Amino acid sequence: MKSVFEVENLNLWYGSNQALYEISMQIPQNQVTAIIGPSGCGKSTYLKALNRMVEMVPSVKTSGTIKYNDQNIYKDKLTVEYLRTKVGMVFQKPNPFPKSVYDNVAYGPRVHGIKKRAILDQIVEKSLKDAAIWDELKDRLNENAYSLSGGQQQRVCIARALAVEPDVILMDEPTSALDPISTLKVEELVQELKKKYSIVIVTHNMQQAARISDNTAFFLNGELIEYADTNKLFQNPDDKRTEDYITGRFG
Numbered sequence: 001m002k003s004v005f006e007v008e009n010l011n012l013w014y015g016s017n018q019a020l021y022e023i024s025m026q027i028p029q030n031q032v033t034a035i036i037g038p039s040g041c042g043k044s045t046y047l048k049a050l051n052r053m054v055e056m057v058p059s060v061k062t063s064g065t066i067k068y069n070d071q072n073i074y075k076d077k078l079t080v081e082y083l084r085t086k087v088g089m090v091f092q093k094p095n096p097f098p099k100s101v102y103d104n105v106a107y108g109p110r111v112h113g114i115k116k117r118a119i120l121d122q123i124v125e126k127s128l129k130d131a132a133i134w135d136e137l138k139d140r141l142n143e144n145a146y147s148l149s150g151g152q153q154q155r156v157c158i159a160r161a162l163a164v165e166p167d168v169i170l171m172d173e174p175t176s177a178l179d180p181i182s183t184l185k186v187e188e189l190v191q192e193l194k195k196k197y198s199i200v201i202v203t204h205n206m207q208q209a210a211r212i213s214d215n216t217a218f219f220l221n222g223e224l225i226e227y228a229d230t231n232k233l234f235q236n237p238d239d240k241r242t243e244d245y246i247t248g249r250f251g
């Protein structure tokens with residue numbers, strides 16, 4: 001199976017505090033990979049290392065290798081802009097721009113120089129369809145995204161990420177601010193999206209990881225403790241610490 005990311009011996013420090021230790025992990029294409037672990041164990045840091053968003057914190061230093069489609073993201077001729085276009089991100093709290101639904105989704109393509117209305121129309125429609133929200137919003141494209149429900153805003157943010165044709169989508173607890181029905185819609189959407197994209201999702205919700213992911217990685221204190229097929233990890237973990245975490249003994 002092809003990997004979109006190959007991470008080897010990744011260490012990461014915020015100033016003098018080390019947040020990740022020797023992480024080695026391959027992320028398979030067209031699958032959903034879940035990252036679980038207690039608060040502060042480095043899940044978000046790891047996710048943001050994959051598209052170099054973590055470097056927005058000036059004190060960050062890293063060592064090790066991260067390869068995206070066989071290219072070293074730090075060394076090869078891979079610009080940060082290209083990497084972040086191909087490796088999109090969706091955050092915990094829906095963060096649409098204070099603009100219309102249309103302008104939110106068209107934002108990235110416009111930044112990339114697409115001006116023709118007919119092409120933008122096509123991209124907006126396709127992205128909203130892929131984010132499973134076209135039918136709900138096709139008559140509300142000119143409304144401000146802030147007027148939508150939280151669950152709709154989150155799917156508009158997913159459509160905005162899709163509009164620039166990524167191939168990986170990083171999701172940082174994308175449903176933790178949503179109600180159960182919106183959560184279900186986003187979970188169903190993730191299952192659809194993996195046909196075209198590779199998904200890495202950080203979640204606090206172990207039931208969610210078990211429901212929607214193919215592989216699960218358990219992080220603890222900045223270390224990758226166990227990484228396995230999701231059914232295996234939840235039903236028959238190798239490491240006692242994984243077992244203690246998934247059975248609710250800590251965290």
Ligand SMILES: Nc1ncnc2c1ncn2[C@@H]1O[C@H](COP(=O)(O)OP(=O)(O)OP(=O)(O)O)[C@@H](O)[C@H]1O
Pocket residue numbers: 014017019037038039040041042043044045046057
């Ligand atoms: N901007 C930052 N500056 C300094 N230290 C940071 C920064 N962001 C995170 N850290 C530290 O890195 C460690 C890992 O944090 P991270 O947010 O990656 O954990 P997490 O597992 O995603 O936590 P949570 O589940 O609570 O979101 C923590 O010790 C945290 O304090």
